[in-house]
Amino acid sequence: MTIDQVAAAVGVNRSSVSRAFSRPEMLSPETVARIREAAEKLGYTPNHSARALSTGRHGNLALVVPDVANPFFPPMIRSVQNEADHQDYCVFLGNSDEDPRQEEKLLGRFSGQVEGIVLASPRLSDERIRAFAEVKPLVLINRDVAGIPRVLIDSGSGVAEAVAYLAQQGHRRIAYVSGPSSSWSNKQRRAAVKKTAAELDLDVITMAAQVPSYEAGQRAVSFVLEGGATAAVAFDDLTAQGMLAEFRERGVRVPRDVAVVGCDDVVGATTYPALTTVSNRAGEAGQIATRLLLDIMTTRAVHDVRYVLETHLVVRETTAPAAANRRQG
Amino acid sequence: MTIDQVAAAVGVNRSSVSRAFSRPEMLSPETVARIREAAEKLGYTPNHSARALSTGRHGNLALVVPDVANPFFPPMIRSVQNEADHQDYCVFLGNSDEDPRQEEKLLGRFSGQVEGIVLASPRLSDERIRAFAEVKPLVLINRDVAGIPRVLIDSGSGVAEAVAYLAQQGHRRIAYVSGPSSSWSNKQRRAAVKKTAAELDLDVITMAAQVPSYEAGQRAVSFVLEGGATAAVAFDDLTAQGMLAEFRERGVRVPRDVAVVGCDDVVGATTYPALTTVSNRAGEAGQIATRLLLDIMTTRAVHDVRYVLETHLVVRETTAPAAANRRQG
DNA sequence: GCTTGACATGCAACCGGTTGCATGAAAACG
DNA sequence: CGTTTTCATGCAACCGGTTGCATGTCAAGC
Numbered sequence: 001m002t003i004d005q006v007a008a009a010v011g012v013n014r015s016s017v018s019r020a021f022s023r024p025e026m027l028s029p030e031t032v033a034r035i036r037e038a039a040e041k042l043g044y045t046p047n048h049s050a051r052a053l054s055t056g057r058h059g060n061l062a063l064v065v066p067d068v069a070n071p072f073f074p075p076m077i078r079s080v081q082n083e084a085d086h087q088d089y090c091v092f093l094g095n096s097d098e099d100p101r102q103e104e105k106l107l108g109r110f111s112g113q114v115e116g117i118v119l120a121s122p123r124l125s126d127e128r129i130r131a132f133a134e135v136k137p138l139v140l141i142n143r144d145v146a147g148i149p150r151v152l153i154d155s156g157s158g159v160a161e162a163v164a165y166l167a168q169q170g171h172r173r174i175a176y177v178s179g180p181s182s183s184w185s186n187k188q189r190r191a192a193v194k195k196t197a198a199e200l201d202l203d204v205i206t207m208a209a210q211v212p213s214y215e216a217g218q219r220a221v222s223f224v225l226e227g228g229a230t231a232a233v234a235f236d237d238l239t240a241q242g243m244l245a246e247f248r249e250r251g252v253r254v255p256r257d258v259a260v261v262g263c264d265d266v267v268g269a270t271t272y273p274a275l276t277t278v279s280n281r282a283g284e285a286g287q288i289a290t291r292l293l294l295d296i297m298t299t300r301a302v303h304d305v306r307y308v309l310e311t312h313l314v315v316r317e318t319t320a321p322a323a324a325n326r327r328q329g
Numbered sequence: 330m331t332i333d334q335v336a337a338a339v340g341v342n343r344s345s346v347s348r349a350f351s352r353p354e355m356l357s358p359e360t361v362a363r364i365r366e367a368a369e370k371l372g373y374t375p376n377h378s379a380r381a382l383s384t385g386r387h388g389n390l391a392l393v394v395p396d397v398a399n400p401f402f403p404p405m406i407r408s409v410q411n412e413a414d415h416q417d418y419c420v421f422l423g424n425s426d427e428d429p430r431q432e433e434k435l436l437g438r439f440s441g442q443v444e445g446i447v448l449a450s451p452r453l454s455d456e457r458i459r460a461f462a463e464v465k466p467l468v469l470i471n472r473d474v475a476g477i478p479r480v481l482i483d484s485g486s487g488v489a490e491a492v493a494y495l496a497q498q499g500h501r502r503i504a505y506v507s508g509p510s511s512s513w514s515n516k517q518r519r520a521a522v523k524k525t526a527a528e529l530d531l532d533v534i535t536m537a538a539q540v541p542s543y544e545a546g547q548r549a550v551s552f553v554l555e556g557g558a559t560a561a562v563a564f565d566d567l568t569a570q571g572m573l574a575e576f577r578e579r580g581v582r583v584p585r586d587v588a589v590v591g592c593d594d595v596v597g598a599t600t601y602p603a604l605t606t607v608s609n610r611a612g613e614a615g616q617i618a619t620r621l622l623l624d625i626m627t628t629r630a631v632h633d634v635r636y637v638l639e640t641h642l643v644v645r646e647t648t649a650p651a652a653a654n655r656r657q658g
Numbered sequence: 659g660c661t662t663g664a665c666a667t668g669c670a671a672c673c674g675g676t677t678g679c680a681t682g683a684a685a686a687c688g
Numbered sequence: 689c690g691t692t693t694t695c696a697t698g699c700a701a702c703c704g705g706t707t708g709c710a711t712g713t714c715a716a717g718c
Contacts, residue, residue, distance in 0.1 A: 003674060015699080016697060019676090023677095028695085028697090045441060047382070052378035052675090053673090060442075069407050073403075074398040074402075074403055077398075077424075078397045081397070090442075091422060092421055093410065093420060095410045112375075112376070244601075245598075270571075270574065271601070333704080341668085343704085344668065346705095347707085348667090380706080381705090382675085383672070383706045
C-alpha cells in the first residue's frame with residue numbers, strides 16, 4: 001500500500017497524501033480528513049526507508065554496551081529506551097562483548113541508519129571514538145574523552161564515603177578487594193579507598209586484581225581474615241555477595257565480626273544480610289546521556305559537556321561499629 | 330559521498346559502481362578493483378535507506394521483551410544479538426514494560442524497518458500476534474499460538490518436578506504465587522502445580538495474579554502463612570527472593586518452617602539460603618528462535634514449528650522435609 | 659570472413675516518499 | 689468591479705541506490 005494508491009483512491013495528488021501526514025496545516029481540514037480516512041481504511045503506512053531517503057531522518061538511535069548480561073547495564077538500557085521512546089525513536093542495541101573490534105563493527109553497521117549514538121563503557125581507542133563522533137552525534141557513558149559529550153559515574157565519591165563511614169564506626173584496618181586491573185572503575189575505586197584511608201589514618205590492605213565474580217569473593221575471605229582487617233570494600237556487589245556466603249560458611253558473622261561493603265548496588269536489598277553498597281546510577285546515566293544526545297541532534301550544536309554523577313553510600317545491614325568485634329577477641 | 334560521485338571519479342556508470350559491491354561477478358575483475366579502490370579512497374559507504382528502498386531489504390531484526398531489567402531476559406537478548414550478528418543483521422530492542430499497548434506500538438514502529446521479529450513473552454492477544462505474523466516473519470518465545478513458529482521454555486516440566494519433590498518430602502499443602510495473568514508461563518506453571526498436586530493428592534492454594542517483583546513476593550508471605558501451606562512455589566526467582574526476605578523478617582525459618590521454590594534460576598546460588606528453583610534456558614531459547622527466524626526469512630517458508638525446551642528442578646537449600654514443620658506446632 | 663554468442667558496461671525506470679515552485683480559485687481590498 | 693493577496697492543491701525533481709534490458713565489443717565457430 002503506497003502513497004500513490006491512497007492518492008488514487010481519494011482522487012488527489014501524492015503530495016497531498018504526503019502532506020496530510022507530515023504537514024496537515026498546509027491542507028484544508030476537510031481534505032486531511034478525507035485522506036486520513038482513506039489511508040486508515042486501506043491500511044496505509046508510510047514507508048520508512050523512502051521517508052528516510054528523502055529526509056535523511058531515520059528516527060533511530062544506537063546504544064552499544066560491552067555486555068548486556070552484566071546487571072549493571074539493563075537499567076541503563078531500559079532508561080535509554082524509555083527516553084528515546086518519548087521522542088518516537090527506535091533503539092538499536094549492540095553488544096560488543098568487551099571487544100573493541102566488535103564495537104567498531106557494530107558502530108559501522110549502525111551509523112548508516114541512526115541519528116545518534118550512545119556508547120557505554122567503550123573499549124575503543126580515543127581516536128576511533130573521535131572519528132565516529134565526527135560523523136554522528138555521539139554521547140559517551142563512563143569514558144572521559146575531551147570534547148565529546150560524556151556522562152561519568154563517579155564511583156570514587158561513594159567509595160570514599162564508605163571508607164569514611166567505616167572509619168567513623170571505629171574500623172582501623174580495611175581491605176579492598178580489587179576488580180580487573182584494566183578497569184577504569186577499579187582504578188578509581190582503589191584510589192578512593194587509599195586516599196580516604198590515608199586522610200583518616202587507616203590501614204589498608206589491597207587484594208590483587210581479579211575478574212570480579214561470586215567465586216572471587218569467596219576466595220577473598222581468607223585474605224581479609226588473615227590480613228586482620230575488620231572491614232572490607234569489594235570491587236562490586238557480586239564479589240561482596242561471594243564474600244558474604246563464604247563468611248557465613250566459616251561461621252564469621254556479618255556485620256558483627258566483619259563489615260562488608262559492595263559497589264554498584266545491583267542486588268538491591270536482596271542479599272542476607274542486606275548489603276551495604278555504593279549506588280550506581282546507571283539508569284540516570286542512560287537517561288541523561290539520551291537527553292543530551294537528543295538535544296545535540298535537534299540543535300546540531302555540540303557542547304563539550306562533562307556530566308559527572310556522584311555516587312553515595314547506601315547503608316544497609318552489612319556494616320556495624322567495629323567495637324562489636326572486640327567482644328570476640 | 331554517493332554512488333554517482335564514485336562513478337564520476339572512476340569514469341563509469343553508477344550501475345557499475347553498484348555492481349562492484351552487490352554483483353562483482355558481473356564486472357571484469359579489473360573494473361571491480363578500480364571501483365573499489367576509488368570508493369575506499371573517497372570513503373564511500375552505500376546508503377542504507379536507498380538500498381532498503383529499492384531492494385526491500387533492511388538487514389534488521391527486532392526483539393521485543395516485556396522488561397529488559399528482568400534478569401531472565403538479558404541472556405536471551407545476548408544470544409539473539411549474537412546469532413543475528415553472525416548473519417550481519419542489526420537488532421532493534423524494544424521494552425514493552427509488560428504493557429500490551431506499548432508492545433503494539435513498538436511492533437508497529439519496528440515492522441517498517443525489519444525483516445523479522447522475535448517476540449518474547451508477549452502480552453498481546455493472539456489475534457494481534459497473528460495479525461503481525463501475517464505481515465512479517467515472526468517467531469514467538471514463551472507463547473503458544475498455533476500456526477506461528479514458537480520456542481517454548483517448558484517451565485511446567487520443572488515445576489512438576491518441584492511439586493513432586495515437595496510431595497516426596499512430606500508437604501501436603503502447597504501455595505502457588507502467581508505471576509501476571511496474561512503470561513503464558515504463568516498459566517503453564519500454575520497448571521503444572523495443579524495437575525501434579527492433583528495426581529499426588531496434595532492441596533493447592535493459589536495467590537491472585539500480579540506483576541512479579543521482590544515486593545510482590547513480600548506481600549505473598551501473608552497469603553502463604555494464613556493459607557496454612559508448608560511450601561510455596563513462586564512464579565519466579567525474584568518473587569521467591571522477596572518471600573525469603575519477608576519470611577526472615579517475620580522470624581519464619583526457611584526451609585525448616587516453610588519450603589520455597591523459585592523459577593527461572595536467575596539468581597544462582599546467591600540467595601541465603603541458596604534458592605531451590607527451576608532452570609530457565611532463556612539463552613538457548615533466544616538462539617533457537619533467531620535461527621528459526623533467519624531460516625524463515627531466507628526460505629520464505631513458514632513451518633508450524635513448536636520447539637519445546639524442557640526444564641528441571643535445581644535443588645539447593647530452601648527446601649527440606651515437611652516433617653521439620655511439626656516440631657514447631 | 660561473416661555469424662553467433664559471451665561478456666562487460668551503459669541506459670533508464672523504479673523503489674516510495676518529500677518539497678520548492680507553479681497554478682488556479684476564492685477572498686480581501688481599494 | 690478589477691486587482692492583489694491568500695490559500696489549497698498539483699507538478700515534477702530529488703533522495704541514492706538496484707536491476708532488466710539494450711548496446712557495443714571481441715572471440716569463437718563454421
